[in-house]
Amino acid sequence: MIDEETKKQLGEVLRDEQAKIEADLAAFTIKNKAAPGGHESILAETGNGSSPEDKADTMVAFEKMTSVEHMLEKRLEEIKRALTLIDTPQYGLCEKCGKEIPLERLKVNPAAMTCIEHAPKY
Numbered sequence: 001m002i003d004e005e006t007k008k009q010l011g012e013v014l015r016d017e018q019a020k021i022e023a024d025l026a027a028f029t030i031k032n033k034a035a036p037g038g039h040e041s042i043l044a045e046t047g048n049g050s051s052p053e054d055k056a057d058t059m060v061a062f063e064k065m066t067s068v069e070h071m072l073e074k075r076l077e078e079i080k081r082a083l084t085l086i087d088t089p090q091y092g093l094c095e096k097c098g099k100e101i102p103l104e105r106l107k108v109n110p111a112a113m114t115c116i117e118h119a120p121k122y
């Protein structure tokens with residue numbers, strides 16, 4: 001079992017990371033409830049008369065932003081989920097097999113929801 005003190009520390013780590021990700025997202029996205037994940041990347045105006053090359057660059061930049069946005073949103077979801085679970089006995093147990101997640105793993109990633117064996121492969 002994870003003791004209360006450790007849970008409190010992990011909760012603080014999660015809240016810190018949540019705040020950081022929300023700030024990162026706010027820097028280049030707007031909140032859009034209709035968009036998957038709740039955010040939409042925005043681009044600075046490129047101005048009129050930009051060449052086709054500029055427009056291609058803009059598209060590449062936009063795609064990059066969108067993939068970063070999705071990565072951050074995914075992480076944010078994991079963190080929010082962990083934060084809702086942290087006050088329940090469910091926290092720290094693998095969601096696949098119910099075994100305890102090693103504390104060392106939770107310290108590295110307090111949002112981990114699975115043991116190492118059942119960790120999603122990226």
Ligand SMILES: [Zn+2]
Pocket residue numbers: 094095096097098099114115116117118
């Ligand atoms: Zn497992």
